[in-house]
Structures are given as structure tokens and as C-alpha cells.
Amino acid sequence: MIHNATASPAKWRLKRPSIIPGFGLTLGFSLAYLSIIILIPVAGLLWRTAGLGWSGFFAVLTDRRTLDALYISFGTAFVAALVNVVFGTVVAWVLTRYNFPGRRLIDAIVDLPFALPTAVAGIALAALYAPNGWVGSLFMPFRIAFTPLGIVVALVFIGLPFVVRTVQPVMEELDREVEEAAATLGANRFQTISKVILPGLTPAILTGFALAFARGVGEYGSVIFIAGNIPYVSEIAPLLIVIRLEEFNYAGATAIATIMLIISFVMLFIINLIQAWNRRRYGNV
């Protein structure tokens, strides 16, 4: 254990001394509010799950319908996050590097999924990608809405800004001189992009992927209108929680919620690892 030599080394302190007042009041209020709104309710969920016991928990978890719902939620969120990584990076590139009419407007509209209520996005996408909708009719007889593909469409909408807004600031910070150096050393543009630019963007792209994936797994409002919600085929895990609640099957709802919660904590941990790795490699970005 290394002690700070300047402060009294033996004494453990909660906080470094400061002349600014209000620490106790603001921290106390924050902790109380955090406990009442978030910690106690979430702990209640975990406590309820513990009450199920291992056998009860596994009975819900190994149920065919639960497994399929989890598989659909995670599978579609994964595919949508991949789509967003590709197109989100292209969008971020176009917005940072090129000047074209309407660029500002398009930059602003990328945040639309953050601001548009999910239910509104859900009914709009369902109407658009339905077999008789503007986009859906273009692809007939191939169906998009009311299949797992419809879920992917909704999750691409929800996740896009997460990728663009994590990649874009890193792109803006890129040093153009490195690209010029690559060019003078004889690299063609494709080599420069794939061997010089992309490796620098990888941590940001991975973070964007993880954020979009994590959000997609839990998404409910925008998905249920376009999914068709057919059990075993296009029923997502959050919807199954709602269905179990409506059946007053609290054990079922609780167990599914807990497994989703655990997986999202693991995701959060991975995101933090990527960012720590990023800071070690590139300094504080």
C-alpha cells in the first residue's frame, strides 16, 4: 500500500479537505435519492430472484420460449449493431471530412433517435416497412416488417447515434499529417485508411458497437410495433417480461429480467474495459 506522503498517512479520509461547503448536504441528498429511486428497487428485483432459488430460476431460463426470446433479442441487437458500425462509421466520416449542402442539418438529424419517443418511431417504422408501406412495398414479396428483420430495422434506427456520436469526435481529432506521411511513404489511399486511420478508430468503433448493442437488447417501444411478436419467432425478451407480468407470472418476469440485467452489467464492464484500454494506448481521448 502506497500512502500519500503529504496528507497524514495513517489516517483514512473519505474526502480531501476543501474550503468549498455543501459536501455533506449534496452527497447525502444524492445518495438518498439514488437509493430510493434506483438501488432499493433494483435490489428488490434481485432479492425476488433469489427467492426463486436455483431450480426456479433455471426452470424459467431453460423454458423454450424464454430461450428463443433471449436469442432473438441478443441476435437482432448484434446484427443491428454490426450494421450501425458499418454505416455509422461512413456517416461519421462523411460528416467530419466532406463539405456538402445540408451537412449541418444532417448532422443535427443524426440525434433524432435520441429525441423521438420510441413508440412514435415504432409506429412510423412499422407503417413504412409494412408490405403496403413506402419502403416495404419496394421489397415485396420479401417481407421486412413483422419478421425478425423488422426488429433489426428498428434497432438500427435506435442504435445509429450511439455509433456516430462515439466515432465522430475521435475522427475530428485525427492528425491529418499522419495521413500525409503515409502518402509520402508510398501508401495509396486505401492502404492509408485501412492501416493508419481505422486502427486509431477501433476503440471508438468498439465502444459505439457495445453501446448500440446494449441499448438494442433492452429496447421495447420501437420494436413491438414492427416485430409481429410471434412467440418463438419474433418475440423479444422485454416483451416476454411484459407478457409474464400480464399473466401475473411474477417469477417468470423476474427471472428473465435478472438474466438481462446481468448480461447488461457485463456489457457495461466490457465498455469500461475498452475505454481503459483506449486511454492506455492513445492517452486521454
Next chain:
Amino acid sequence: MSEDTRTALGKPPAFRNPADERPLAKILLIGLALVFLAFFLLLPLVSVFVEAFRKGWSEYYEALIEPDAAAAIRLTLLVAAISVPLNLVFGLCASWAIAKFEFKGKSFLITLIDLPFSISPVISGLVYVLLFGSNSLLGPILKSQGITILFAVPGIVLATVFVTFPFVARELIPLMEDQGTGDEEAALSLGASGWQTFLYVTLPNIKWGLLYGVLLCNARAMGEFGAVSVVSGHIRGLTNTMPLHVEILYNEYNFVAAFAVASLLALLALVTLALKTLLELRFGAGAAGGRH
């Protein structure tokens, strides 16, 4: 046409920056980005308004003044009016404690504040059902006291507060950390009280970031669907917020009315985006926040 033939025709080859893409590649990339954004962002937004006005202005207007829709609009405004100020006070307190002081466990506290971002909205609603439901520990006690939380306004407010919990704090913490404690220390050493320091020194420094956070918090509070849907009970005219009302109308195949109410929410989103962009351009607010 190769470089040689062009020179032979008397035109010098145009200079092309080797650290830049070919014009054709640029046009293709811009085109790809625009087509993608059109299919996934622009068309859904446009379709909300087109569907809402499919049968003309009078039908649109009828759908909005109908009593259940009006009640949903009032409830949404009420819920936002309660939950946004609560999270605003929390955001100010949390960011003051976190940004102005060094203490143990700070980064853990920030992780806890971020928690609602990584929890599915449905689970955010579920935790309150488990806490206050009829077969929970608290449920029967509250019932005997005549207090209803679930399937009533308090439950909707709680679920909304949960979901919008991090927005203001998330915006203010990096901003106040950047500004440091120098200004406050100067004010205090000149004899200002703690409250005066906050009011006249800190608050003016953070007002645009605060506005930015409140804006995002409000947009989410008015538009929240999953969490509210679990705790609301869907009682028409009583516990239906605007997004829930949209769902009911849509499931009844009353598409024009559903999209009419939805268009109000879309308008709110557009106003939010416009103000957000304005704040970013003029004051650089949100630049430090990054994630939502």
C-alpha cells in the same frame, strides 16, 4: 483516360491531394450515407406527418381535442413537470458533490448514476411493480393506508424519474469538472456564503449545460414508453400518457388518430433537436457530455 494522354492534349494534370479520396469515392460515400439516413431517419419522420394528415386538417384536429387524447396530453405534461425538476435538483447536487470534491468511491458513484442507461425500460417499470405490487412487501401496507402507487400517477412519475435519472447529472459532471474549483474558492475567500457562491458564480457558469441536460431529460420524460407502460395499467383518460395513447389507437387500427398524437411528440423531438443544435453551436454545450 490516362495521365499521359491528358498531358499530351496540353492540359496539366490536376493536383490531387494524396491524403484525400478521389472525387468519385467522395460522391459515392456521401450518397451511401444520405441513402442510409433517408431510409432509417428521414422517411420515418416524414411518414409520421403524412399519415397524420392523410384525412385532412379537421380529422387531425378532432383526434387531438378528443377527451382521451386531451387527458393524455395533460398527464404527459404533469408527469414531466414533476419528474424533470426532481432530476434537475438531483443533477445539481450530484454534480456539485462529484465535481467540486475529491472523495473515495467517486467513480463507483458515477457508474451507479449511469445505471438506468443500461437497464431495459421494461425492467425499470418491473422493479416498481415488484416493490409496490399486491403480492409485494410494501403493497398491502400501502393499500391499507389508502395509498395507490401502481396503475396511478405516482407510479408513472416514479418510472419516468428512474428512466430520466442520469440526464442532467451526466451533462453537468464533466462540465463542472472542467471548470474546476478556482472560481468558487475566490468567491468564498472574498466573503460570499456557500449559497451565494452557487447562485452567482457556479450557476452562471453552468447554465447552458444545465439547459441542455434539462432539454434531453424533458424529451425522454415526455416520450418514455416501456417503463411507463408496465406501471400505468392503461386506463383510458386516467393513466394513459401520450405514447401509451398512441399505442392504444394504433392497436385499434385508428391510424390517423394514432399518428396525429404521434406527430405532436415528433414535433417535440424536432424542437428539442433544434434547441440542442443551437446550444451546441453557440455555447459548445454538450461537447463534454458525449454519451446519452
